[in-house]
Amino acid sequence: xxxVTQTPKFQVLKTGQSMTLQCAQDMNHExxxxxxxxxxxGLRLIHYSVGAGITDQGEVPNGYNVSRSTxxxxxxxxxxxxxxxxxxxxxxxxxxxRGGEAFFGQGTRLTVV
Amino acid sequence: SQELEQSPQSLIVQExxxxxxxxxxxKTLYGxxxxxxxxxxxxIFLMMLQKGGEEKSHEKITAKLDEKKQQSSLHIxxxxxxxxxxxxxxxxxxxxxxxxxxxxxxxHILP
Numbered sequence: 713x714x715x716v717t718q719t720p721k722f723q724v725l726k727t728g729q730s731m732t733l734q735c736a737q738d739m740n741h742e743x744x745x746x747x748x749x750x751x752x753x754g755l756r757l758i759h760y761s762v763g764a765g766i767t768d769q770g771e772v773p774n775g776y777n778v779s780r781s782t783x784x785x786x787x788x789x790x791x792x793x794x795x796x797x798x799x800x801x802x803x804x805x806x807x808x809x810r811g812g813e814a815f816f817g818q819g820t821r822l823t824v825v
Numbered sequence: 826s827q828e829l830e831q832s833p834q835s836l837i838v839q840e841x842x843x844x845x846x847x848x849x850x851x852k853t854l855y856g857x858x859x860x861x862x863x864x865x866x867x868x869i870f871l872m873m874l875q876k877g878g879e880e881k882s883h884e885k886i887t888a889k890l891d892e893k894k895q896q897s898s899l900h901i902x903x904x905x906x907x908x909x910x911x912x913x914x915x916x917x918x919x920x921x922x923x924x925x926x927x928x929x930x931x932x933h934i935l936p
Contacts, residue, residue, distance in 0.1 A: 745924065754831075754913060754928035770923060802867065804924075813870040814858065814915070814924060 714738050718803050718817035725793040725824045733788040733820050735803030743806045744786040745770070745814075746778065748799040755802065761786055793824045828852065829916055831927035838904055839935050846899045846930045848914035857897045858915040858924065859888050868913065871899075901932075909934045 719734045737744065745760035747770075757770030761780040775797060777789040786805075790797060800821050806814040830849045838844050848857065859871040872881045874890035874897060881888050885902045901908055915926040 747926070752834075752928060755915070755926035757923055757925055760923055768923075771925065804868075806924075813873055815870070816860075816868040818867040 716803055716805050716815050716817040718801075718820050720820060721818065722821050723823070725790070725822065727793060727795060727824060729793050731790050731793065733790075733801055733803075733822070735786045735788065735817060736784050737786075737805040737815070738784065739805060739807070739815065740783060741805035741807050741815075742783065743814075744780070745804050746776070746786070746788045747802045747804065748772065748797075749802060749819075750799050758788065758801075790822075795824045798822060798824045828918065829914060829925060829927040831912075831914055831930050833930060834928065835931045835933075837933045837935060840905060841903055844901050844904055844932070846912050846914075846932075848897045848899070848916075848927055850895050850916060850918060852895070852918040854890070854894045854897070854916045854918060856917040856924075857888075857890055857894075859897070859899050860913045860915065862911040862913060862929075864910065904932075904934050906934050906936065908932060 716737045742763045746758040747755040749755050756772045758776050759778040761767045764780050764783050767778050800819050802819050803817040804814040832847050857874045860868040862868050872888045877892045877894045879890045887900045890897045911929045913926050913929045915924050
């Protein structure tokens with residue numbers, strides 16, 4: 713069982729470039745979310761989805777887009793990368809938000825220069 | 826999130842000592858999660874609490890949710906070097922379907 717898989721693990725971007733962080737889960741979870749983790753800031757919610765075709769904004773959505781065309785995948789798009797988006801990004805999934813633990817991917821370390 | 830306050834931000838304890846980390850919300854918590862993160866790695870689920878007064882234990886770690894469901898504590902008994910890391914509390918507030926997290930507590934264990 714792969715769980716939550718994030719790719720890539722590391723990425724360096726130039727300011728203004730765009731890219732997509734991939735997240736896939738094989739547990740048939742309805743709820744998926746993206747967080748960013750910065751030193752001293754804990755985890756901050758970027759976007760989340762409660763099912764295929766349904767997404768909503770979290771605490772820090774600016775500069776990011778998401779879509780959820782399938783239950784398995786929840787990609788995060790950076791439209792025009794900025795140095796302020798340098799962070800570690802985590803994807804998480806759970807069967808339902810109240811139903812149990814959220815499973816996390818191993819993270820993507822993104823540096824924008 | 827500032828809706829969820831963790832304290833202390835950092836903690837250094839001697840191996841073998843007990844310690845407590847707190848997580849406080851101004852809103853009623855519908856679900857409270859504790860996670861541990863090794864430096865530079867992903868998050869490991871520890872426990873989830875949902876009912877007021879609920880208490881769960883796993884090995885030497887005990888978590889409690891108060892009766893008002895606005896505060897949780899994580900207690901480690903006889904700390905070991907393997908307990909070192911960042912402890913994060915996450916919560917679902919009111920009937921919202923978002924899980925938000927506190928800023929974390931960095932725990933260092935001195936040999």
